[in-house]
Amino acid sequence: MRNDVISRLAAANPVPTQVQLCIPRYSPDRRRVAIAVAFAVAVAVPAVAFAGALGNLRGFISADELCPAGRVAT
Amino acid sequence: MQRFEEIYEAYRGTVESYVRRRASADLVEDVVADVFVVCLRRIDDVPSVPLPWLYTVARKTLANERRRRARTAPAEVAVTRDPEPVGDSALAVAFADLGENDREILRLVAWEGLSLGEAATVLDCSGVAARVRYHRAKARLSVRLEDAASIRPVHQGAMR
Numbered sequence: 001m002r003n004d005v006i007s008r009l010a011a012a013n014p015v016p017t018q019v020q021l022c023i024p025r026y027s028p029d030r031r032r033v034a035i036a037v038a039f040a041v042a043v044a045v046p047a048v049a050f051a052g053a054l055g056n057l058r059g060f061i062s063a064d065e066l067c068p069a070g071r072v073a074t
Numbered sequence: 075m076q077r078f079e080e081i082y083e084a085y086r087g088t089v090e091s092y093v094r095r096r097a098s099a100d101l102v103e104d105v106v107a108d109v110f111v112v113c114l115r116r117i118d119d120v121p122s123v124p125l126p127w128l129y130t131v132a133r134k135t136l137a138n139e140r141r142r143r144a145r146t147a148p149a150e151v152a153v154t155r156d157p158e159p160v161g162d163s164a165l166a167v168a169f170a171d172l173g174e175n176d177r178e179i180l181r182l183v184a185w186e187g188l189s190l191g192e193a194a195t196v197l198d199c200s201g202v203a204a205r206v207r208y209h210r211a212k213a214r215l216s217v218r219l220e221d222a223a224s225i226r227p228v229h230q231g232a233m234r
Contacts, residue, residue: 005216009169009184012159015094 078114081124086110089128095157095185097136101143108135126188126195133178133196168218176211183208 086106093105109132113120121127158166169177182193194204 005212005219006180006184008162008165009159009180009215012162012165013095013185014157014160015091015185017088017091 077120078110078117081113081120081128082110085125085128088125089132092129092132092186093136095181097140097156101136101139105132105135105139108139126192129182129186129188129196130198164219164222168215168222171218172211172214175207176214179204179207180211180215 089109090102090106093102093109097105109128112131112135113124113128119127159169160166169180172180179193179197182188182196183190188196190204190208191201193208194201197204197207199207
């Protein structure tokens with residue numbers, strides 16, 4: 001959509017010449033995408049792996065504990 | 075010397091068009107002549123693809139000439155107007171409203187047909203910086219054009 005602006009500006013050239021317009025298009029840099037994915041994996045994998053241990057550490061875990069039916073919210 | 079002649083033959087017209095798109099007619103001849111004097115003096119520094127380098131020299135020469143004229147004849151400078159987009163008044167107004175850095179990168183891409191890598195050479199910045207500048211400048215121009223388009227119907231209604 002915004003490249004129309006560049007075409008419009010090119011058409012309004014005060015000294016027109018036969019130049020080949022090479023309009024740069026936005027494309028996410030592959031290297032940046034790869035870095036973002038690697039970072040997400042580096043954060044997510046240990047988080048999942050140690051989630052149980054972390055919960056246990058802080059007393060949130062309820063595994064292997066009996067819970068009276070009356071305390072379960074409906 | 076032969077290399078200089080080849081460069082002069084090949085790029086004189088292109089450099090002149092570059093200057094005409096940015097300066098009033100009375101400046102053009104002086105600036106183009108100065109660009110090729112610099113080119114002759116520094117022929118060993120001219121890269122194998124000389125056009126972006128010549129544009130850089132032209133940009134700096136033009137800035138120097140403007141400063142010199144502002145010192146010697148400030149009244150003349152105040153009345154002269156730089157070339158603007160033709161045949162599209164809304165675009166001309168929006169374009170004039172941008173800062174000089176925004177205008178220059180848009181001119182380099184839209185009027186000179188340079189890639190962002192070449193524009194970065196002309197502007198003496200990195201390729202990444204040129205890309206960021208270009209996308210921001212384009213976004214600002216789009217916003218100004220949209221603003222102008224949204225204001226116009228109200229204005230026309232008020233005229234009736």
